[in-house]
Amino acid sequence: MNQPSRFPVSRRTFLAGSTALAAGTLGGPAIVRAQPAPVKVGLIHPVTGFVAYNGQQSRLGATMAIDDLNKAGGIKSMGGAKLEPLLGDSQSKVEVGVSEVEKMHEQGVAAYIGCFQSPVGIAASQAAAKYNTPFLIDVGASDLLVTRGLKNVFRLKPGFGVCVDQGIAALDSLNKAAGSPAKSAVIVHESGEFGTGTSKLLSGKLPSIGINVKEVISHDNPTRNFDNIALRIRSVAPDLVMMSNYQNEYVLLARTLFQQKVNLAGFYSFLGGGFNYKFVKEMPDVSQYMMDTNHWFNPKSEKAQALKKRIEATKALFTYELYLSYSVVMLLADALEHAGSADNEKLLAALSASTFKAELMPYGPTKFVNGQNQGGRAMTLQSLKGDIEVIAPAEFASAKAVFPRPKFT
Amino acid sequence: MLDPGILFAGVLNGLMAGGIYVLVAVGLTLIYGVLHIINFAHGSLLMLAMYAVFFLWRLSGLDPYAALPIVIGAAFAFGYLLYRLVIGRLSHGRDENILLITLGISIVIDNVALLLFGGNTQTVETPYASSFVQLGDAFLPLPKIISFVASLFICAVLGLFLARSDTGKAIRAVARERQGARLVGIDVDNIFALSYGIGIACLGAAACLLMPTYYVTPSSGHAFVLVAFTIVVLGGMGSFAGAAVGGLIIGVVESLGGLVLGEQLGQIGISAIFILILLLKPSGLFGARQ
Numbered sequence: 001m002n003q004p005s006r007f008p009v010s011r012r013t014f015l016a017g018s019t020a021l022a023a024g025t026l027g028g029p030a031i032v033r034a035q036p037a038p039v040k041v042g043l044i045h046p047v048t049g050f051v052a053y054n055g056q057q058s059r060l061g062a063t064m065a066i067d068d069l070n071k072a073g074g075i076k077s078m079g080g081a082k083l084e085p086l087l088g089d090s091q092s093k094v095e096v097g098v099s100e101v102e103k104m105h106e107q108g109v110a111a112y113i114g115c116f117q118s119p120v121g122i123a124a125s126q127a128a129a130k131y132n133t134p135f136l137i138d139v140g141a142s143d144l145l146v147t148r149g150l151k152n153v154f155r156l157k158p159g160f161g162v163c164v165d166q167g168i169a170a171l172d173s174l175n176k177a178a179g180s181p182a183k184s185a186v187i188v189h190e191s192g193e194f195g196t197g198t199s200k201l202l203s204g205k206l207p208s209i210g211i212n213v214k215e216v217i218s219h220d221n222p223t224r225n226f227d228n229i230a231l232r233i234r235s236v237a238p239d240l241v242m243m244s245n246y247q248n249e250y251v252l253l254a255r256t257l258f259q260q261k262v263n264l265a266g267f268y269s270f271l272g273g274g275f276n277y278k279f280v281k282e283m284p285d286v287s288q289y290m291m292d293t294n295h296w297f298n299p300k301s302e303k304a305q306a307l308k309k310r311i312e313a314t315k316a317l318f319t320y321e322l323y324l325s326y327s328v329v330m331l332l333a334d335a336l337e338h339a340g341s342a343d344n345e346k347l348l349a350a351l352s353a354s355t356f357k358a359e360l361m362p363y364g365p366t367k368f369v370n371g372q373n374q375g376g377r378a379m380t381l382q383s384l385k386g387d388i389e390v391i392a393p394a395e396f397a398s399a400k401a402v403f404p405r406p407k408f409t
Numbered sequence: 410m411l412d413p414g415i416l417f418a419g420v421l422n423g424l425m426a427g428g429i430y431v432l433v434a435v436g437l438t439l440i441y442g443v444l445h446i447i448n449f450a451h452g453s454l455l456m457l458a459m460y461a462v463f464f465l466w467r468l469s470g471l472d473p474y475a476a477l478p479i480v481i482g483a484a485f486a487f488g489y490l491l492y493r494l495v496i497g498r499l500s501h502g503r504d505e506n507i508l509l510i511t512l513g514i515s516i517v518i519d520n521v522a523l524l525l526f527g528g529n530t531q532t533v534e535t536p537y538a539s540s541f542v543q544l545g546d547a548f549l550p551l552p553k554i555i556s557f558v559a560s561l562f563i564c565a566v567l568g569l570f571l572a573r574s575d576t577g578k579a580i581r582a583v584a585r586e587r588q589g590a591r592l593v594g595i596d597v598d599n600i601f602a603l604s605y606g607i608g609i610a611c612l613g614a615a616a617c618l619l620m621p622t623y624y625v626t627p628s629s630g631h632a633f634v635l636v637a638f639t640i641v642v643l644g645g646m647g648s649f650a651g652a653a654v655g656g657l658i659i660g661v662v663e664s665l666g667g668l669v670l671g672e673q674l675g676q677i678g679i680s681a682i683f684i685l686i687l688l689l690k691p692s693g694l695f696g697a698r699q
Contacts, residue, residue, distance in 0.1 A: 048520070050628050052528030191673055219672040222632045224623075227422040227553075228667040228675075231546070235415050248530050248624055255532070259539055259550040259622070274530065283534065317529075 038084035039075065039342045041066065041332065042104035044114035044124055045325075049092025050221055051246055054116050054273070054321050058138055059087065061322035062113055064310075065329035075333060077340040083333065090115055094123045101127040110342035111136060113328055116321065118142035118193040125153045132344045134335075134351055138328040139295075139321050141194045141271055146372040154351050154368055156328055156358060157295055158376040160194070160271060164201040167270050167293030170380040170392040172209040174403045180210065181265045181404045185240040186233050187216045190249060198244040198270050206242075214238050223249050226256035234262050239404075243269040250274030251283070258286040265404035266291060275381065276319050277388060284386035289405035291391070295320040296379035298362040299396060307360065323360045331356045331366070362396055411668060418547035419668045420661055425549065427660020428557035429619055433633045434640035434652040435564055436611030442584040442647025443604035446504050449511040451637065453518035454609050456630030458484050458616035460526060463625055466533045473533055473620045474555065480613040488609025492602040522627040533620045556618035563614050564653050567607070571649065580604055584647060636663070639683045645696020654694060658682075 043062050046055035066083045074080040086107055088100035097120035101112065111134040115121040121140035128135040129150045137145050137155040141163070146155050158166075175182045187202055189195030196218065203213050214236045217229055226249075233241060241264055245253060251274040254267065267290045269275055275292040297304040297318070307326065308318040316322075331354065336342065339350035356366040364375035380392035382401055389399035411419075433455060440448045448454075461480050465471040471479075495514065500506040540551035571577035582590040583600045591597045615633075623629070640659050644651020659679060667675030686693060 047528070048523060048627075050626075052523060052627065053530065054528075056528050217672060220676065222629070223672065224632050224636075225422070225426050225663075227426070228419060228664055229672060230548075231415060231418050231422065232668065234548075235412065235546070248626060248629070251530050251532065251624060255538075255622075259541065259552075260548040261539075261541065278529065282532065285539065 036074075036079040036081035038082045039078070039111075039336060040084050040086055040104070040107060040109045041329070042086045042088060042100070042109040042112040042114075043325075044088040044090055044097055044100045044104075044112060044120075046092040046116055046120070047089045049090075050248070051092050051116060051273075053247060054139070054319075055090070055092075057317070057319050057321035058114075058116055058325040060316065061325035062138065062329050063087075064307075064322075065326040065333075069329070069333050075336045077337045078342070081336075081342075083329070088114075090117070090120045090124070092117060092120075094119050097121075097124040098127045100124070105131050105133065109133065110336075110344075111332055111347065113138050113325065113332065115140060118145060118197075121145050122148075122193075125150060128152055132348070134332075134344070134347050136328045136332055136351075138325040142197050143372075144193070144197075146370060150371065152348060153371045154331075154373075155371060156331055156356075156363075156366065156373045156376060157324055157361075158378055159372065160198045160201060162376065163271055163293055163378040164198060164205060166378050167268070167380060168202075168205050168209055170293060171211075171268060171291075173392070174401055175209070175211075178403050182211055182239040184212045184214050184238045185242050186214055186236055186238040187242045187244075188229060188233075188253060189216070189218055189244040190221055190246055191218045192221065194246075194271070195244040202242055202244075202270065211240065219245075219249065221246055221249060223252070226253045227260070229253065230256050230260040230262055233257070234260070239265040241267050243267065243272060245269075246273035247276075248274070251279060254279075254290065255283065255286050261408040263407050267405075268292070269294075271295075271378075275383070275388075277317050280383040280388055281386050284383075287383035287386075289382065289384070289402050291380060291382045291401070291403075293378050293380045295324055296362070296381060296390065297323050297360050299390060299398060301359055301361075304360040327358045327360050331358070412546070414546035415668065416665070417545055419664045421544065421547045421549060423661035423664025424657055425553040425557045425660070426664065427657040428560040429615055430633070430636055430640055430660055431564055431653050431656030432560045432611050432615040432618065434637040434644070434656050435567065435649060436608035436615075437634075437637050438641045438644065438647055438649065438652040439580075439604055439611070440608040441641060442649075443580060444504070444507060444601055446507045446511070447638070448605075448608065449508065450515040450518065451608075451612065452630035452632075452634035453515040453522075454484075454488070454630070455612045455616060455633060456522060456625060456627060457487075457518055458609075458613045459620055459623075459625035459629065460522065460531075461613070462616050462620045463531050463533055466620070467531075472535060473617045474559070477559075477614060477617045480617050481610045482613075484613025484616075485606040485610035487606075489602050489606030491609070492605040496605070497598060497602060519627055526627060528626060530624045530626055532624045535621050538621060550622060552621035556622070559618055560614070561653075563611075567611070568649055568653075576600075576603065580607075636679060639679050641693075643682055643686050643693055645693025648693060648695040651693050651695030 045058045070082045074082045086104050090097035101124050113136045116139045118140045125135040129152050135153050141160040143159040143161045187199050189199040269292045272292040280287040311318045334356045335350040339346040354366050367374045382391045390396045391401040462473050465476045542549045579595045640655040644655030662678040666678030
């Protein structure tokens, strides 16, 4: 009877294993060296401060896209180079956004994505222009972002100019179809670049569809109380209240107007910061019949629906910040594939010539003119029975608009 | 010229808002009066109390007004322990240390809240949210009327407590003469902790009264701190009655300023009061002369 060996591994197995281990140890560094260098992408969003939620949603969308790309093999034309996110927090402050640009430049960033707030995006992209580094605007409404002649700035989504034009056209159709019940409006907007710029455009264009602007009311962020604004609106008695505000003030203003039973033909917001699934589901009475022209995913896109399911499975909300940031990372990856390099000049050339298909969005083919994508468009939405329905354009409409809204009894 | 009916409604709106400001300011002035420091963590602790109200409602369906005893009690205990375990121990008896510690606490609370709760806007929906009372041109939402009355009631109870109870008298004694109070056998450190706890309990009450009409995010408490500070200066640093009257005055000034000058310029009224009081009567309306 053979004695059991003290060592359960045979000599042959041991030698084979040792050889493999040695080869692995010595060969390892060679394999690591063979890995292409990661492409560093600077994500600058306000993840703290008064618009922290919006910034966090953008960061979530962008990092999810980077994970998805890396899992799919990275940038193939660059030997499978992975994208590496550099996370920056603008803290909702312009100067912090600019300092994040400088910090990331020192870390060798290939491109920036940001910044949600237009003033931060304007200053940060200007700072990136010094280094000729591409700056992709994921969210940022102001058209100043792309009208300063900077060659490094690209925006996939439409700015407030296009959104206002499309929203006014949709409102005009609704109003005419209902026998023109809306003849006057009060505009309530936040006092920053986004709200003020949108308000100026609205004030100039509403008269062209027969709607007289009776008053323009600006408010700070944060505003503690909208009672007086509701009082002024009631005293002016407009047919429409048109709003452009960030999330907190949007929700508070809508709730105050509802609580104070301000009777109107409609509430219509432009890029309404609070018009999302959470708002309509948690405040179905307040949000009922409110309308908004905003960025929205393509409801007919299987990829958009799949991403929506993934996001909702994590209890997060499928908001416009999320899918716009996701799409912009995909745009950058597409440009890197075409450029075959993270070199600034090559990447800028690839972005300028991009024909990227933004599969999540209801956009036409991408075509950048002075950094602004000409294929982007907004949708007009309405809150109906605790859900968000698309009411324009007709090809994407999921419900018929209710306009004018029923009066409070 | 604004219609008198609109002005009347503006005054009522201002009083309703002022009622909440009073509670926030009373806590601040009580802490200042006794500890002689500005509590930089006031806004953050208000936010924390608002989250407590929100989660009580979300998880157990408890109405914000029914949550008053729970949140006030929890806020008092939190404030008391915060002083006993953190502020009192780390300050080493120096007022300037307390300032820095409360500032540090504020930063920690804000960021922990952001980490735990996220940055999304959270609101409480109540069945009476859309009920209102009409008085002329004014449509006063029922929750605001309830909050106004409850706020003044809580202030009156607190005033009585400070005036009549032994603990209240001890608090006033410490506020007036710390060393003398110690000499007559008052446990000054305990009074400091109690006062801090009561100040934070006021924030707990304010949170319950705010949530039916306001929202909470990790930065929402700070919206009330600057206005509360102005009220404390207007009423007189450390003056309980001053904070109550000052809160209502600031509420009305803010409201009428907004109506006459517009929402943004209307805030000038608050800043103007702040500067004028410092220039003309630095001790405030009810403050003791130094």
